[in-house]
Amino acid sequence: MSYKTVFSLFLILCVSIAYCGKAELLFHKKIVDSPVVGKELPVQFVIYNVGSEPAYELEFDDKDFLTSDFEFVSGSSAGKWESLAPQSHVSQNITIIPKKAGIYTLTSTVLNYLSSQHEKEVSITTAASYSGMYVESLQDYDKRTSLHVKEWTLFVLFSLASVAFPFSIWAYYKVNYEHGIKKEK
Amino acid sequence: MVELDDEFSAFRNENIVSNEQRVVYFINSFIAALVPVYLYHAIFSMSFDSYMIVYGSVTLFAAIVLTFAYNNVYRVKRLKLSATREHMLIPKTKQTNGLDRKKVLAAKRESQAVVTSHEATALSIMYNNAVFLVSMLAFSFIIFKNVPLVYNYIVSVSLAAGFTTFLSTSSKH
Numbered sequence: 346m347s348y349k350t351v352f353s354l355f356l357i358l359c360v361s362i363a364y365c366g367k368a369e370l371l372f373h374k375k376i377v378d379s380p381v382v383g384k385e386l387p388v389q390f391v392i393y394n395v396g397s398e399p400a401y402e403l404e405f406d407d408k409d410f411l412t413s414d415f416e417f418v419s420g421s422s423a424g425k426w427e428s429l430a431p432q433s434h435v436s437q438n439i440t441i442i443p444k445k446a447g448i449y450t451l452t453s454t455v456l457n458y459l460s461s462q463h464e465k466e467v468s469i470t471t472a473a474s475y476s477g478m479y480v481e482s483l484q485d486y487d488k489r490t491s492l493h494v495k496e497w498t499l500f501v502l503f504s505l506a507s508v509a510f511p512f513s514i515w516a517y518y519k520v521n522y523e524h525g526i527k528k529e530k
Numbered sequence: 531m532v533e534l535d536d537e538f539s540a541f542r543n544e545n546i547v548s549n550e551q552r553v554v555y556f557i558n559s560f561i562a563a564l565v566p567v568y569l570y571h572a573i574f575s576m577s578f579d580s581y582m583i584v585y586g587s588v589t590l591f592a593a594i595v596l597t598f599a600y601n602n603v604y605r606v607k608r609l610k611l612s613a614t615r616e617h618m619l620i621p622k623t624k625q626t627n628g629l630d631r632k633k634v635l636a637a638k639r640e641s642q643a644v645v646t647s648h649e650a651t652a653l654s655i656m657y658n659n660a661v662f663l664v665s666m667l668a669f670s671f672i673i674f675k676n677v678p679l680v681y682n683y684i685v686s687v688s689l690a691a692g693f694t695t696f697l698s699t700s701s702k703h
Contacts, residue, residue: 488575493572493573496568496572496573497573499568499572500565500568500569500572500573503564503565503568504565504663507558507561507562507565507659507663508656508659508660508663510655511558511651511652511653511654511655511656511659512652512656514648514652515649515652515653515656518645518648518649518652519649522645524614524615524618524642525611525612525615525618525641525642525643525645525646525649526618526619526638526641526642526645527641527645
């Protein structure tokens with residue numbers, strides 16, 4: 346093994362130790378259900394620590410859902426934690442009710458944290474999320490999800506009626522006439 | 531009697547379609563063509579406001595095409611029914627003289643022709659409506675299921691009406 350190879354291996358080791366010795370956070374703003382006017386919409390903020398060291402002083406504050414277009418139900422859209430152990434996650438939930446249909450822009454919420462205990466500089470990560478959220482009106486939602494049982498029943502009835510009406514006329518002649526001559530009672 | 535003769539002469543003549551029949555055909559075919567309108571409007575949410583012209587023209591086209599189907603099947607049915615019936619009329623009263631017997635027979639023949647014609651019309655409308663609706667469903671849900679909604683409606687209803695009329699030209703009913 347040459348001197349150069351040993352040196353480069355040592356260098357890679359140093360870099361990986363320096364790199365792995367920090368917390369790495371992934372931040373996700375999660376909206377699972379499709380938003381509908383008047384229906385409760387849970388929003389989840391999840392922070393994963395994928396690094397090898399704990400993260401400290403985690404803090405975020407989201408203001409996307411604190412406008413007059415949404416009704417607050419429960420939870421909070423801000424979060425603060427002392428630390429987050431490596432290979433673990435924390436989450437914050439907020440439940441809101443959209444008041445108006447339309448497209449709402451979602452911002453990338455900023456999460457501040459310290460990547461190690463002795464670190465003075467605040468690290469920043471932004472939430473992975475959709476750039477916009479489409480809130481469906483209740484009528485559209487009903488139209489999309491309804492099984493249309495009533496409409497299908499009516500359709501079948503109309504179809505049957507358009508066949509049954511001429512059938513009833515034919516049946517009348519069949520019962521009361523024989524070979525086109527009125528039956529004598 | 532002369533008036534009665536005039537009224538029924540159209541029914542007797544095979545190739546002439548009376549206005550009365552045309553009206554009956556058109557009312558029935560129009561109702562049959564309205565059934566898909568309900569399907570597309572209420573279930574597939576194709577609104578009246580946006581597609582009024584499409585609905586109107588396709589319904590009118592289907593209704594007119596179906597009237598031909600009604601008439602074709604009607605003629606075959608009436609021919610077959612009357613062929614088995616005409617000899618059934620036997621003058622049974624012996625008291626009446628020859629002239630009266632002829633009159634009675636003619637009147638009976640007239641009424642039999644009317645009944646046969648009504649029966650044939652009813653059978654024809656029933657058969658064609660059933661074929662039209664089943665073929666419309668087959669076209670829209672199976673053959674053209676991936677076609678966009680508006681085109682699906684236009685093609686399915688028009689082709690179903692055309693297909694029904696095509697089938698009606700067969701003499702095997």
